[in-house]
Amino acid sequence: MIESNRRGFLAGAATLGVATAGAMAAGPAAATAAAAPARGDVITPDDPRYGSLTTGNNQRFAARPDYIKMIRSTADAVAAVQAAVDAGRRISVRSGGHCFSDFVCNSEVEAILDLSELVGVGYDPGLRAFYVEPGARLMNVYEQLYKGWGVTIPGGICYSVGAGGHIAGGGYGLLSRAHGLVVDHLYAVEVVVVDRAGRARAVRATREADDPNRDLWWAHSGGGGGNFGVVTRYWFRSPGATGGKPSDQLIAAPSDVLVSAVEFPWDQLDEGSFVRLVHNFGQWHAAHSSPDSPYVALSSLFNVSHRAHGSLGMFTQVDAGVPGAADLLDSYLAAITAGVDVTPRPAVRPMGELPALPGLAQPRRLPWIQATRLVGTNNPTITNPTSRGVHKSAYMRRNFTDAQIRTLHKHMTGDDFHNPDTMLVLFSFGGKVNDVAADATANAQRDSIFKMCFQTFWADAEDDDIHVGWARGIYEDVFASTGGVPAPGDSYDGCYINYPDNDVADPAHNRSGVAWPLLYYRGNYPRLQRVKRRWDPRDTFRHALSIRP
Structure with a gap:
């Protein structure tokens, strides 16, 4: 059926979209017939929608494709791919538009296949x-x-x-x-x-x-x-x-979760207390990241924000249905602030990945779906569709060294950079993630304790060099001992492909001697190459950091 629809679509249209337009002109009956299977619009440069669909969530990257093809069914996707291949057009593929890099929107792409209408x-x-x-x-x-x-x-x-x-x-x-x-x-x-x-x-x-x-x-x-x-x-x-x-x-x-959101004011932190606070986060995760830890139901997101923001922020959630959930949360919060002379206060401002959550300074029990909406749907920073951004990731197998945390402090408090929308996001990891063999899935990082993302957001293209330069500086300094990237070894386990960073393929920024595919895929890369050769032998689907056949 798919193959038949593909042939009919191509035979009936000199270019994408003509078949649908012709059916509409012929009347309602023809239009109804053409709608099965569903076919999306073809958006060309003369369409008023074109400009808004040539970029994604990160405005640093834009394309000027011949068209954007909206996809509404599998048959529609087959026909669209075939048409692009027959015409020799470079393809890119988009689902939601949140790609941090230029995989979808770049100067080489000639046809964007947009699946954002496939929402079932x-x-x-x-x-x-x-x-x-x-x-x-x-x-x-x-x-x-x-x-x-x-x-x-x-x-x-x-x-x-x-x-x-x-x-x-x-x-x-x-x-x-x-x-x-x-x-x-x-x-x-x-x-x-x-x-x-x-x-x-x-x-x-x-x-x-x-x-x-x-x-x-x-x-x-x-x-x-x-x-x-x-x-x-x-x-x-x-x-x-x-x-x-x-x-x-x-x-x-979960039916219900216990949630906490607090700020740690920068004006209460000197270098020593900052080092202890960040060290405590890493130390707790080093101690509690095994698959059988009693804390696997607890997860925390720590925004180590730039001093220009005014505070660091932390959101923590634990399944309220596990035995002793309140005690687990209390002991975690106490461990993070142990030995630090800081008074947590309500999170009254958005904190990087998180919205303002002023009512959660004292842990609160909420229905899980309500908590999921609360933390995920009201963030003016990470979801701002007009901003530009840079992102760099790492998996941590060991805690930071104190020297690394002092390096973080230097970059987060420097007088030459003042963007409040700048942060290092530390995210709980391990637990059941680490209960799966590294080769069981293509995701090979299965013994990390937490992961991180350095990121900063800004509005104007003229400020790109400042912000990209800052991100490169902090990242390469933190991982200076391994050539400017989190090269896999005792302390690090590479990078996360959903936080892609083209710099890791550039020897000017990756001086580790470790090829970029090993940062993202570790020992699974040769197998991914074999899959690529079997299923995409022409390298039809490719981008700056794609699997090389």
Whole structure:
């Protein structure tokens, strides 16, 4: 059926979009026929929507493609890929538009395939799994899974991230210490691929051991977006799920959670107390990141903001249903401030990844779905669609050294930089994430204790050099002992592909001698290359940090 629709689409149109336009001109009956399967618009430079669709969430990166093709079905995606391949156009793929780098929007792309209208979420009884389409935003995924069946996936906090790229890169969030990565629950994927002859087709791959396409499923369990084809659907079923009810197939969302949000004022911190505070965060995670830790139900996000912001901020959540949840939260908060002469106060301002949360200075019990909305849907910094940004990541296997924390303090308090929307985000990791073998999924980082993202946001292109330079400076200084990047070893485990940074492929900034693919994929890279050669032998799907065939 897909193949038939593809041929009909191409035969009936000299260029993309003509078939649909002709059907509309012929009248309602023809338009209805053309709408099955659904086909999205083709947006060209003369369309008033074009300018807003040539960039994503990061305004540093823009494209001038021949067109943006909106995708509304798998058949639509097959036809769109085939048309671009036949015309020799360079393709890029977008689900939600949150890519931190230029993978989608760059000067070489000639056709953007935009899947943001593919937003379905539901249950597939045939596969005994929940499906999520790539354009669905994370908050909508959580809402629909929870309201329909009381289940969820352990994804990120930002409400507007598109599921497509989030899942392909691994996906993690506040529930990951308790339930692992998003891809640890990935059962199947549907992908539009292009063979050596240039023929586009849709392929379904599952994690079943006897599935001849299993390697394609594996590549999408952390291998990054834009590498192998166009994902049109994901399915989720937790490993070991039994029974016939939909609610038995995926992890149950917490009913209630205990949440805390506090600020640590910069005017109460000197270098020594800053070092102790950040050290305490790392030390706690070093002690409590095993899969059997009693603290796996607790996760925390610590925004080490620039002094220009006025304070550092921390949000912590623990499943209220676990035994002794209140004591777990209290002991964690006490451990973070131990030996630090600082008085936590209400979080009255947005804090990097987090909104203002003034009512949570004392831990509060909230329904999980309410807490998820609260922390994820009201952030004016990370979700600002007009801003420019730079992002650099690292997985930590050991705590910071005191020298590294003093380096952080120097860059966060320097008199030559004054952007309040600048922070190092430290995010709890480990727990059940570390209970999976490094080669079981494409996401290889399975023994870290916390992960981090250096980031800063600004408005004007004329300030790019200042902000990019600041981010490069702090990152390369913190990891100076390993060549300016978190080279895998005893202390670090590389970088997160969903926080891509083109600098790691530049010897001027990566002086470690470790090739960039090993930073992102560790020992899984050769296998990813084999998958690439099988499923994308023409290298149709590529970008600055794509898998090299």
